[in-house]
Amino acid sequence: MKTVLVIDDEWAIAEVLEALLGDEGYRVIVAHDGRHGIERAAEWPPDVIMLDFMMPIMDGPATLIALKANPATASIPVILMSSLPEDTVAERSNGYTAFLRKPFRIMTVLDAVDAALNSHS
Incomplete structure (x- = not known):
């Protein structure tokens, strides 16, 4: 079973991702800020990390x-998530595997996780 670590300070988004990915057979671990995510x-070393860009305490970058x-x-692939355009996010971040723009569609999330896992294998 593949493990996905979701690091997002928005409880509703973390819960939706946890339910969605859990239904797809992933083990999901949730953290609500960067420090807790680390x-x-x-x-529990994850196979992929979904990381929110804007958070208190320790932000995505x-x-x-x-x-x-x-x-x-x-070497763990990181999917960076934000409501900001990727160009704006990319100015402050590098080394991420994929970018998801919030709000996202279910299939976009599943495709991004699948692609990140395949990039790592």
């Missing part, structure tokens, strides 16, 4: 830098 990734700096998490 801790969760160390506890800072979380991505920390994940890529750690050899244990550096």
Whole structure:
């Protein structure tokens, strides 16, 4: 069973992703800020990470830098999510595998997770 770590401070989005991915057979771990997400990734190494761009405590770009700096998490594909356009997000972030614009469609989420997992295998 593949594990997806969802790091998003918006509870409703995290719950929807948890339900959607859980229904598709993924084990889903949820964290509500970047610092907590890094801790969760160390506890249960995920196969893919879905990371929100704008969060309190530790935002997406800072979380991505920390994940890529750690050899244990550096190679895990990261799907960056934001309501902002990707051009804006890309100015502050690099090293992510895919980008999802919020609000997203169910099939877009599933396709992005599938593609990220396939890019890593």
